[in-house]
Amino acid sequence: MRRLELSVAxxxxxxxxxxxxxxxTVIAEPGGSFSGWVGDRLAAQVVxxxxxWRVVFGGAGPRELExxxxxxxxxxxxxxxxxxxxxxxxxxxxxASPEAGYWARELGWVASGGVFSSLRHGDxxxxxxxxxxxxxxxxxxxxxxxxxxxxxxxxxxxxxxxxVAPPSxxxxxxxxxxxxxxxxxxxxxxxxxxxxxxRQGA
Numbered sequence: 001m002r003r004l005e006l007s008v009a010x011x012x013x014x015x016x017x018x019x020x021x022x023x024x025t026v027i028a029e030p031g032g033s034f035s036g037w038v039g040d041r042l043a044a045q046v047v048x049x050x051x052x053w054r055v056v057f058g059g060a061g062p063r064e065l066e067x068x069x070x071x072x073x074x075x076x077x078x079x080x081x082x083x084x085x086x087x088x089x090x091x092x093x094x095x096a097s098p099e100a101g102y103w104a105r106e107l108g109w110v111a112s113g114g115v116f117s118s119l120r121h122g123d124x125x126x127x128x129x130x131x132x133x134x135x136x137x138x139x140x141x142x143x144x145x146x147x148x149x150x151x152x153x154x155x156x157x158x159x160x161x162x163x164v165a166p167p168s169x170x171x172x173x174x175x176x177x178x179x180x181x182x183x184x185x186x187x188x189x190x191x192x193x194x195x196x197x198x199r200q201g202a
Contacts, residue, residue, distance in 0.1 A: 001078045002058040003042060004090055004142055007049030010182045015046040017180040021155045022088035022144055038088040042077055043144075052183060055093055055140040057107055065106055067097060067139040080118075080125035080195040085145035091189050092143035092172060092196045094129030103130070114171075115199060126196050129172075136165055136177045142186045149176050149190040172197035 008014045015034040019026050024036030024043055033047040055069045058076035065071060076082070078090045085091035095103060100111035109116040109127060116128045146152040149167040156163055156178045164185060165177035174190040194200050 001090065001093060002056045002072055002074055002076050004044040005054040005056065006044055006046045006184050007051040007054060008046065008180070008182045008184055009048070009050060011046045011048050014180050014182045014184055017159050017161060017182075018044070018046070018184070020159050021152055021161070021178075022146070024088055036088075038086050041086075041089060043089050050183075053140065053142050053186065055142065059107065066099075066102065067095065069140050071107070078195070080127055080200065081121055082195065084194055085192055087145055087147045089145050090142060091145040091192045092129065092187075092199070094131065094137070094141050094143075096131050096138055096141065100130055103128075115196075126200050129196070129199060137185060137187060143172070143175070143189045144186060145192050146188045146190060149174050149188050152176070152188050153178065172199045 011032060011034055015026050015036055018024060019036055027035045029035055033045060035045050036043045051068050057071050059071040060073060062072045103109060103116060104111045109118050114130060115126045117124045118127045153163045153176050160181045162179045163176060164179055167174055167176045172189055173192060175187050177187050179185040189197050
């Protein structure tokens with residue numbers, strides 16, 4: 001994945017919320033947008049709008065895809081070939097869509113057993129998940145690594161966010177679903193050992 005973008009009505013409030021929960025360093029960008037960083041890696045950009053999370057995949061030929069996603073050229077920042085995700089960094093994406101063939105064609109992936117895999121660098125790696133229903137996240141759901149899911153959920157509540165689904169076990173590990181005070185529903189994954197957590201063994 002090349003980058004994540006969150007489009008919300010109040011970018012400053014939203015980036016402050018996620019910075020407070022996920023430990024981002026925030027940089028104000030031109031045009032009233034913001035970027036959140038973990039060390040030297042961009043975690044997400046936050047802009048004005050109402051589209052929610054937008055997933056931008058790396059690839060040749062910039063183009064729009066379904067479900068608020070796109071492809072753009074440039075360095076891929078997050079994924080199975082990147083370093084282990086740190087607290088506050090994206091660590092997984094999954095799509096609530098029955099059209100596995102569409103994503104396989106558009107992104108050059110192989111769909112099998114509820115996940116998509118890629119041979120982009122020679123050895124197959126799990127790059128994304130899929131489900132047939134809308135799920136709690138809808139569209140492309142994004143996950144962030146956290147050191148302690150329960151503690152992160154406590155921080156969400158303290159900062160006027162919402163814990164949509166409390167910590168529970170999943171195929172990826174211990175997860176919770178949260179939302180900021182102005183939207184941006186996403187999931188937290190506790191201490192993933194790599195992209196997708198336990199799903200890399202799928």
